[in-house]
Amino acid sequence: MEANSTDHHVISIKNTGDGEVVGNNEGHKRRFKFSVFSKKIHCSLVPVSSYLRDKKNSDQNTNNNNKKVIHSIKVGISLLLVSLLYLLDALYNQVGDNAMWAIMTVVVIFELYAGATLGKGLNRGIGTILGGGLGCLFAFIAQEVGGVGNSIVIAITIFIFGAGATYIRQAPSIKKRYDYGVMIFILTFNLVVVSGIRADQVLKIARDRLLSIVMGFLVGISVSLFVFPMWTSDELHHSTASKFHDLANTVQGCLEEYFKSDSEKKNAQRNTSCCKSVLNSKPKDESLANFAKWEPWHGRFGYSYPWDMYLSIGDVLRELAAIVLALNSCLQSSRQAKEWGNEPLKEACEGIGASIAWSLREVGDSIEQRRKPKAENEILPKLKEVRAEMSSMIAETENNEKGDLAIASLLVLLMTEVVDKVEKLAKEADELAEIAAFHTNVASS
Structure with a gap:
């Protein structure tokens, strides 16, 4: 079957009947296979991420109520x-x-x-x-x-x-x-x-x-x-780690909503509010870091703990949130979702979104568990592969003669910026792990 390339000048892709995919060249063939495989990953994570997002919100509300009762x-x-x-x-x-x-x-x-x-x-x-x-x-x-x-x-x-x-x-x-x-x-x-x-x-x-x-x-x-002490350091540590999961869910949620029909789009506002929450977290983070420095040595944290590194990571997270918010707005305003429904570009975007979300969750989990992130061995190589894929997609959208896919070029550029920030966060987390002496987890995840 040959995809229609008359209107949008997209890649011609043929199916030989035995499952083999033939593109215009080897680069297109490789990218299409990557897209199909990544889409499967994305689809398999959708119900899991939605369940975890709802469960986390419920647990957080319960935990906040318990804190208020104990404090009173x-x-x-x-x-x-x-x-x-x-x-x-x-x-x-x-x-x-x-x-x-x-x-x-x-x-x-x-x-x-x-x-x-x-x-x-x-x-x-x-x-x-x-x-x-x-x-x-x-x-x-x-x-x-x-x-x-x-x-x-x-x-x-x-x-x-x-x-x-x-x-x-x-x-x-x-x-x-x-x-x-x-x-x-x-x-x-x-x-x-x-x-x-x-x-x-x-x-x-x-x-x-x-x-x-x-x-x-x-x-x-x-x-x-x-009497049931509630430590500022614990709150700053957990809130910083949770921001990674919030942004991961938002990136994945943006793509979930984009490929749904208008009647099925229900969580766009929730995605936006999550990003705004991260954007507005600077005063709270600075206050928590200030009070954490007053606390005596307890558990995993002491006087010399690098709380300023958490503020540095928080700044990058807010930059990422701003980009994701722009990405979400771009996706919500786009009217070409149905037209791109079967194109490799959309399938690749889904897979890339899944890879970005996985990387964010992995960095967030490493901070939460105080273990060294798998930046050099897993996260950065995966992001490098995603970056190469995005560069190929940018080159193709820029070569489009009619310019119908200007919105696609903008989406790809925004997602490339997201990849850059995730890569920076992985390096920041790796530096934090060295300074704070995080343990090394050799077990595979």
């Missing part, structure tokens, strides 16, 4: 413990009304993840100690000056420390990790130094408040770290 219970436990400062007379006689600072500390510093709680708690503690100490010092100096000079010294120190701390707070390196601590420093310093004008026992007031804050800090941190 932990906050309740912490508030109950610090409330004992009021409820028990023996404790209340020691701290008095300053117990409110312990309750306030728990409410302010307690976050969902242990790293976030520890980071905010240490920032609050350091800011309180520095602000309270300097406030007491200059309050004593002002009292020694006495008279009108007292108020003048207080006013000058408030201006200098307030303006200076605010300026330092705007530095990117300080704002990234110590913004909350600097804010607490400004607040505490002003409260202590101003109270020194009217209060005779400023040192006792500062000491009692600091003691209450320390008690609130210890309660909050202890509950966060020892």
